[in-house]
Amino acid sequence: MATTRILCAGFGGQGALLIGKLVAEAGMAEGKFVTWLPSYGPEMRGGTANVMVVVSDKPVGSPIFTKMDVLVALNQPSLDKFAKDTKDGGLIITNSDLCGDPENKDKIKLAPVPLTKIAEEIGNVKAANMVGVGALLQLTGCVERKSVEDYLSHMMKEKNPALLETNMAAIDKGASYVS
């Protein structure tokens, strides 16, 4: 891996920005160069939110990009907006519970994952974004599962060990769904 550019997008509150943050935190822990650049502005609840993440083995020049290697689309509007910006041969992970197929599906590798349904099966629909993290790690290998687990442990092991377990279960389910 030289440089991986990832765009995560969804409704505000779905946790798209957090997917990006976990990848950036894990990448940093692995000694890689990372940037995390959110879309920001006068957003409203239910509006769209997206983040551009770059993980690289050399210093990151521009944190902004026009074409990405990977798109994680948590809802249909995000897919409609960003699918065309995914590089030919790139990867699109969709939440198949809320998204159809993108128009450029023949040019890219499509991984539709029922993020919401899998999260519901685990018992916490809010962990849908974590199912997406699992799929992302499994399909790209851009960062290690262990680095993500270390960061999540650091954040919630003492405060909320049950939530840590749910998150890791969601990540593993997402990974096994696409493997």
Add this chain to the structure above:
Amino acid sequence: MGKKVLMKGNEAVAEAAILAGCRHYFAYPITPQSELIEYMAKKMPLVDGTFLQAESEVAAINMVLGAAACGVRVMTSSSSPGISLKQEGISYIAASRLPAVIVNVTRGGPGLGNIAPMQCDYFQATRGGGHGDYYTPVLSPSTVQEFADMAPMAFEIAEKYLTPVMILGDGMLGQMMEPVEFPDAYPPQKDPSEWALGARRTPDDRHIINSLYIDPYVLQEKTETLFKVYEEIKKNETRFETYNMDSGAKYLIVAHGTAARVAKSAVDALKEEGVELALIRPITLWPYPYDAVAEAAKGKEKVITIELSMGQMVEDVKLAVCGECPVEFIGKAGGVVFTPEEIVSLIREKIS
């Protein structure tokens, strides 16, 4: 050095200022620097510091003047329109010879503009900004790490020369997260008895902080003294970085801050195609590295300035190059940030 942490530029510069001993912070909220004031609101009480959300930008900058006069490390922050409101106070602080740090996380203008990153406040920052015959040292970071490192640097320069110092970031650097490390120790504050009120070093030593000199001859003398200090700042504090200088490049790119990091990506991309470009990044925008830019431009066929504006720093580049070779400009207005691909194609146009 401590452990690397992932932080927004807004948070990193606030944390570094606190670590550097800043215990007084006065500001008024504005996007895209909101995380900075939020961070200060959360952290200042934990270090027995003073956080005060003023009733306006004008109030905040005058509180900064007051705290600086009392001899403490003090900072304020805002974004473009808010900084415009602060200019009166900045002029007074400069005239009063007081050390203070102002962080400007710029946004799109003119007017209320928008909250996207822009470099269109270069003129305002580097030409004093307020009324009168004065300058303010201006530091331009291009990474979150550098943004953080500039907080202690700004306090040191401010105290060494008794001047307000501006850190000129932008909305992208403020909002972006990158790994940042904080050093274990920071340079301590200089003995404030040199400038502060109530710090009498000898029985006759009186500190009167003032910027009103009715007698033109007195104001003349004060201003000339100020400009002697500026000569010292120019001599000692001019900073810049060069990139790909020894490549035999025929073209030189000049860019600062966010534009410089995007430009660096373009330099790397064109290198892979066999096109060499040299790059110089001014780190201090005032004092401007005129000599370094002139030196870097020597023997080049063309100099290309890249800015997130309709062209402001390009005037300093022209002053530096002084007609030795053509100076071209690539710019963007409105808060739209270049992508490396765009810069690559625009540079290709300029050099073909």
